[in-house]
Amino acid sequence: MAELQIRFVDGAAYEQYMGAWSRLAGRVFLDWLAPPIGLHWIDVGCGNGAFTELLAERCAPASIDGVDPSDEQLAFARSQPAGKLARYHKGDAMALPFASGVFDAAVMALVIFFVPDPAKGLAEMARVVKPGGSVSAYAWDVVGGGLPGAPIQIEMRAMELNPPRPPSFEISRIGALQRLWKDTGLVDVEAREITITRTFADFEDFWRINLLAPAIGSIVAKMTGAAAGELKERVRARLPADAAGRITYSSRANAIKGHVKR
Numbered sequence: 001m002a003e004l005q006i007r008f009v010d011g012a013a014y015e016q017y018m019g020a021w022s023r024l025a026g027r028v029f030l031d032w033l034a035p036p037i038g039l040h041w042i043d044v045g046c047g048n049g050a051f052t053e054l055l056a057e058r059c060a061p062a063s064i065d066g067v068d069p070s071d072e073q074l075a076f077a078r079s080q081p082a083g084k085l086a087r088y089h090k091g092d093a094m095a096l097p098f099a100s101g102v103f104d105a106a107v108m109a110l111v112i113f114f115v116p117d118p119a120k121g122l123a124e125m126a127r128v129v130k131p132g133g134s135v136s137a138y139a140w141d142v143v144g145g146g147l148p149g150a151p152i153q154i155e156m157r158a159m160e161l162n163p164p165r166p167p168s169f170e171i172s173r174i175g176a177l178q179r180l181w182k183d184t185g186l187v188d189v190e191a192r193e194i195t196i197t198r199t200f201a202d203f204e205d206f207w208r209i210n211l212l213a214p215a216i217g218s219i220v221a222k223m224t225g226a227a228a229g230e231l232k233e234r235v236r237a238r239l240p241a242d243a244a245g246r247i248t249y250s251s252r253a254n255a256i257k258g259h260v261k262r
Helices: 011-033 050-058 071-078 118-127 150-158 174-183 203-210 214-220 225-238
Strands: 040-044 063-068 087-090 103-109 129-140 187-200 247-259
Touching: 011 050, 011 071, 011 103, 011 129, 011 187, 011 203, 011 247, 040 050, 040 118, 050 063, 050 103, 063 071, 071 087, 103 118, 118 129, 118 174, 129 174, 150 214, 150 225, 174 187, 174 247, 187 203, 203 225, 203 247
Parallel strands: 040 063, 040 103, 063 087, 103 129
Antiparallel strands: 129 247, 187 247
């Protein structure tokens, strides 16, 4: 299986195909996390700020620092409402540009499977959090077919197109996340599944939005018209519309939380 080499460089496009999914999962995740108000947060791999917005809206944070390697994603994040509170930094999840023990909570939303060395990324999250602070993440269940693009990717594989997976996709297993959190020395480790459902206006709306995903759109763009049409019709058959023509289906993420030892 190929590794995902495509960088996320279009914040507006990311908002259309993944932002809505991210917020749906993020709301469930934050309800489960139940953080106190007034914390100093770091959002690692903040991307276009979709989850950062949730932190600002729902958690009454004292501060938020977002870190991401993409200038384009960060530019979009700064243009959003949370940009008035959040400070955004270009940086690497495996070498965070902060001193040790300066945050109350570190979070990584839909990112850990993109980190080349997840153990190093988690160690950095734990390093910058104060003793007793929270370290948490959620990730699409890539191995278990929980990705939002799964209906298309299943049919791609049936046509031997081999859509790429994130480089560290195995870490998305709930057991792998639990082992990683415990091996890093975090305590009070808990994990859960998050299942969320999204509705699209019709199949054309679903198809258009999913083609914005680099792992899908880049493959379809290289296909012949006949092959792309076949793929589209195979996916259409997999996702029957309701009486109003809407397409509804579910995706699944695995969530994990723990604390730095006091």
